[in-house]
Amino acid sequence: MLRKKAGKQRALRIYFATDVHGSEVCFRKFLAAAKVYEADVIILGGDFAGKAIVPVLTQDGTLRARVGGDEVAVPESQWDQLAGGLGKAGLYPVRMDAEELDRLTADHAALDRLFRGEIAAQMQRWCDLAAERLDPAVRCIITPGNDDPVDADPIIAAHPRVECPELELCDLGPVTMASLGVVPTTPWNTERECTEDELAKQIDEMLDPLPAGRPCILNLHCPPYASGLDDAPELDETLKPVIRGGRPSIIPVGSTAVREAIKRHQPVVGLHGHIHESRAAQKIGRTLCVNPGSDYSSGVLRGAVIDIAQDGSCLDFLLTTG
Amino acid sequence: MTSSEASVPAGTAGTAKVGSTPSTRLFVRQTSGLVRDLGIPAATGISLASVAVVNTFINFNAGLTDFTKADMYLPLVVAAGIWLVAMFAYRYLLRAVPRAGGEYVYLSRIVSPAAGSVAGLGIAVVFTYVLSTNAHFAAQFTPFMLTGLGAAFHSTAIANAGTHLTSNIAIAWLSVAVMLIVAALSLFSVRIVARIIFWLIVLQVLAFLVLIGMLAANSHADFTSALASYSHNPNAFAAIISAAKSNGVVFGTSIAAGVAIIPFMVLNYNGVLYSYYVGGELRRPGRTYLYASAISIGVLVVLWIGVWALLRARVGLQFMQAQANLSVVNPTAYGKITSLNSVAGGLGYGMILSSDPITKILFATAVPLAEIAVNLAFLTVTTRVLFAQAFDRLLPVRVAKIGDRNHAPNVAIAIVLVIGIGFCFLTSLVNLGSIVALQSLFFALILLAGGISATVLPLRRADLIETPGMAEDARRRWLRNVTLVGAATTILALFTVYELASHSSVYGKFSLESILTLVIVLGAGPVIYLIARTVRRQRNALDLSMAMRELPPE
Numbered sequence: 001m002l003r004k005k006a007g008k009q010r011a012l013r014i015y016f017a018t019d020v021h022g023s024e025v026c027f028r029k030f031l032a033a034a035k036v037y038e039a040d041v042i043i044l045g046g047d048f049a050g051k052a053i054v055p056v057l058t059q060d061g062t063l064r065a066r067v068g069g070d071e072v073a074v075p076e077s078q079w080d081q082l083a084g085g086l087g088k089a090g091l092y093p094v095r096m097d098a099e100e101l102d103r104l105t106a107d108h109a110a111l112d113r114l115f116r117g118e119i120a121a122q123m124q125r126w127c128d129l130a131a132e133r134l135d136p137a138v139r140c141i142i143t144p145g146n147d148d149p150v151d152a153d154p155i156i157a158a159h160p161r162v163e164c165p166e167l168e169l170c171d172l173g174p175v176t177m178a179s180l181g182v183v184p185t186t187p188w189n190t191e192r193e194c195t196e197d198e199l200a201k202q203i204d205e206m207l208d209p210l211p212a213g214r215p216c217i218l219n220l221h222c223p224p225y226a227s228g229l230d231d232a233p234e235l236d237e238t239l240k241p242v243i244r245g246g247r248p249s250i251i252p253v254g255s256t257a258v259r260e261a262i263k264r265h266q267p268v269v270g271l272h273g274h275i276h277e278s279r280a281a282q283k284i285g286r287t288l289c290v291n292p293g294s295d296y297s298s299g300v301l302r303g304a305v306i307d308i309a310q311d312g313s314c315l316d317f318l319l320t321t322g
Numbered sequence: 323m324t325s326s327e328a329s330v331p332a333g334t335a336g337t338a339k340v341g342s343t344p345s346t347r348l349f350v351r352q353t354s355g356l357v358r359d360l361g362i363p364a365a366t367g368i369s370l371a372s373v374a375v376v377n378t379f380i381n382f383n384a385g386l387t388d389f390t391k392a393d394m395y396l397p398l399v400v401a402a403g404i405w406l407v408a409m410f411a412y413r414y415l416l417r418a419v420p421r422a423g424g425e426y427v428y429l430s431r432i433v434s435p436a437a438g439s440v441a442g443l444g445i446a447v448v449f450t451y452v453l454s455t456n457a458h459f460a461a462q463f464t465p466f467m468l469t470g471l472g473a474a475f476h477s478t479a480i481a482n483a484g485t486h487l488t489s490n491i492a493i494a495w496l497s498v499a500v501m502l503i504v505a506a507l508s509l510f511s512v513r514i515v516a517r518i519i520f521w522l523i524v525l526q527v528l529a530f531l532v533l534i535g536m537l538a539a540n541s542h543a544d545f546t547s548a549l550a551s552y553s554h555n556p557n558a559f560a561a562i563i564s565a566a567k568s569n570g571v572v573f574g575t576s577i578a579a580g581v582a583i584i585p586f587m588v589l590n591y592n593g594v595l596y597s598y599y600v601g602g603e604l605r606r607p608g609r610t611y612l613y614a615s616a617i618s619i620g621v622l623v624v625l626w627i628g629v630w631a632l633l634r635a636r637v638g639l640q641f642m643q644a645q646a647n648l649s650v651v652n653p654t655a656y657g658k659i660t661s662l663n664s665v666a667g668g669l670g671y672g673m674i675l676s677s678d679p680i681t682k683i684l685f686a687t688a689v690p691l692a693e694i695a696v697n698l699a700f701l702t703v704t705t706r707v708l709f710a711q712a713f714d715r716l717l718p719v720r721v722a723k724i725g726d727r728n729h730a731p732n733v734a735i736a737i738v739l740v741i742g743i744g745f746c747f748l749t750s751l752v753n754l755g756s757i758v759a760l761q762s763l764f765f766a767l768i769l770l771a772g773g774i775s776a777t778v779l780p781l782r783r784a785d786l787i788e789t790p791g792m793a794e795d796a797r798r799r800w801l802r803n804v805t806l807v808g809a810a811t812t813i814l815a816l817f818t819v820y821e822l823a824s825h826s827s828v829y830g831k832f833s834l835e836s837i838l839t840l841v842i843v844l845g846a847g848p849v850i851y852l853i854a855r856t857v858r859r860q861r862n863a864l865d866l867s868m869a870m871r872e873l874p875p876e
Binding site for chain 1: 347348349350351352353354355359360364367368370371372418419430431512513515516517518519520523606609695698699709713714715719720722723724729731785786788789792793863864866868869870871872873874875876
């Protein structure tokens with residue numbers, strides 16, 4: 001459906017969400033967003049992998065697990081309910097016995113394999129779900145973030161219904177989108193990190209083939225530095241939030257390379273995530289930069305609806321909470 | 323070192339350890355955002371730092387001038403009880419919406435997006451109004467500050483300067499100056515602003531503690547003698563009481579007056595639950611928030627009841643009632659007896675008891691410095707509320723523009739400054755008691771929004787507080803408790819609003835300017851929401867109702 005605004009017509013509606021961190025309910029909402037917001041393309045912009053495994057101990061017909069800091073015990077018949085509740089918050093419930101639990105506690109390599117297996121299995125399920133639920137006319141794009149294991153990329157890329165144009169240019173009709181999930185070095189030494197210089201180089205190399213004057217969208221997981229999209233609590237050397245003046249100190253933690261790239265290339269829109277608490281929209285030059293934020297742990301999907309005109313310009317946007 | 327994103331779901335961060343039973347473990351992988359969350363001491367510090375302890379003297383004064391037979395014991399205790407009940411309601415709201423954005427977000431998520439938007443705009447205006455009233459308080463205390471500084475530095479010129487700054491227009495311009503100082507300071511880096519706030523808080527808390535020590539160390543006779551010496555009138559103490567009697571001031575205590583003052587003392591504790599604003603950074607948020615808030619309320623009850631008890635013992639209730647009322651009903655008669663600023667209350671008593679310049683400076687500057695600290699923190703909160711409205715497209719996006727050079731929200735600060743200055747002139751036309759009453763009313767309405775959100779939470783959004791593994795009957799009981807606590811908070815907030823609106827001695831004092839402020843604050847939300855929605859519809863832009871449309875997961 002085309003819509004007129006200031007003489008321009010809407011040619012493309014994008015729905016963008018990010019940082020769902022394994023939340024089953026958020027991913028299902030992400031798929032539903034295509035219909036609710038009448039989007040032509042839905043983009044999940046990185047950090048789809050969950051952060052924690054909840055060992056669910058099976059003992060004498062009872063399931064025992066640690067939930068929200070408390071010990072819970074339920075009959076085995078309530079497995080679906082327990083697993084569903086944990087999955088909603090992005091946790092991976094894994095049934096095991098005491099022996100397996102001890103082994104994983106001691107064997108970090110085995111634990112890492114278990115994590116990767118859970119993430120891969122979940123991504124496979126999600127891609128299948130997208131194929132099952134999405135209207136064939138809707139494009140579904142999932143790009144990774146710094147917290148996503150690199151071995152998840154091939155699973156998405158190989159799936160016929162989902163696209164994963166990481167470090168690539170992707171034609172969306174009136175605009176071309178370039179995506180990169182790498183972020184500048186963090187204190188947590190995650191899987192996709194590099195220096196600011198390396199990040200600048202990767203962005204430039206990715207944009208090299210873009211024809212001059214072609215409108216583009218930069219889907220960069222890390223937001224630009226000091227843009228209002230990158231405000232996060234300052235941490236001390238023990239990773240504890242710093243309190244100043246009776247409040248947690250909030251500082252910009254985005255990327256200078258991303259900011260420079262946006263200033264230099266002036267894409268139509270910058271799609272960002274990474275900093276959950278910094279939901280914001282800002283203009284840098286002519287570029288509308290958006291970070292919809294994330295509230296995955298409470299099962300709420302934050303996103304952004306962006307309308308693009310036939311000439312590739314941005315018509316309108318709306319930050320959503322669903 | 324910085325956090326690059328949110329921590330893992332509440333209660334899970336950093337729990338990859340072996341507990342007492344094999345299942346008390348959680349495996350957390352190395353991802354960004356895994357932080358060591360704030361514990362009870364830090365959360366308590368945040369709560370206490372959000373309360374301006376010396377503002378209690380302003381609220382004591384408002385209670386004494388607005389009601390006859392006023393005493394503060396009952397209102398201080400009951401108000402603490404109201405906040406204790408509200409604390410549980412906010413605990414449930416924090417659990418449902420961990421990364422809280424305050425009542426605006428609660429109403430949006432739980433009641434309806436439109437209600438949230440309207441409340442958000444109202445709160446933005448209320449906060450701007452509060453910025454100007456805080457500036458007004460600082461301005462009101464400027465004459466007292468100059469008197470104190472004059473005494474400390476033995477300068478008659480400084481002391482006399484204060485006497486020229488008591489007219490409405492002088493107070494208005496002083497308020498504007500305070501607003502400009504706050505706006506200018508807020509353009510510094512976050513670290514510098516935080517340091518300024520920290521030291522200003524330290525100074526006001528120090529002044530409060532020194533005052534307690536001074537009142538404890540001196541006797542009633544010491545006070546009457548100090549007042550006589552300060553006023554150059556050997557019978558100043560008795561003369562004030564006598565003049566008050568002849569001007570119709572009624573002495574004593576009454577439960578009715580105590581009940582009527584409760585809203586003022588509710589305002590006193592405002593900020594004590596603010597650790598819920600950083601819910602996302604708290605270790606086991608519900609528990610930590612509960613302990614921190616309860617400890618903070620307890621500390622404040624002890625401090626304020628303690629200082630009131632000392633004031634009663636050393637100064638006397640009759641004198642405080644006489645001084646506060648005489649200075650309002652017959653300022654000429656009061657001025658003939660003494661030049662002691664009656665609004666200063668306890669700080670004024672401390673000043674005349676003080677014999678050294680350091681404590682005189684502390685008492686003199688406590689309120690203006692406290693107001694600047696509060697306003698510096700409040701300006702950030704207010705600009706963030708404006709940001710939220712801009713991101714929801716109720717205000718133009720450029721309202722949230724971050725400056726390219728200083729990375730500060732210059733546009734939002736300018737808007738707050740302009741509206742705040744307008745309020746400064748409005749508040750200068752209203753007496754202090756009415757301002758306190760209006761502030762009490764606004765914060766009671768905000769508390770009401772929180773109470774309503776908690777009440778309807780189990781009915782409308784039980785999914786937000788699902789507890790994996792909880793038995794169905796236990797869950798039903800738990801949800802019932804949420805409703806009961808929410809309803810109790812709602813009733814107590816309504817009681818506070820009723821107490822303010824039903825007493826002619828408070829509400830009846832509302833002037834045209836005061837009513838105008840009330841109308842602007844309460845009307846801003848619906849008006850702006852309707853304008854934004856209509857304008858966007860006319861432009862055929864994205865429908866605002868899409869912003870919080872519920873997405874079906876299945």
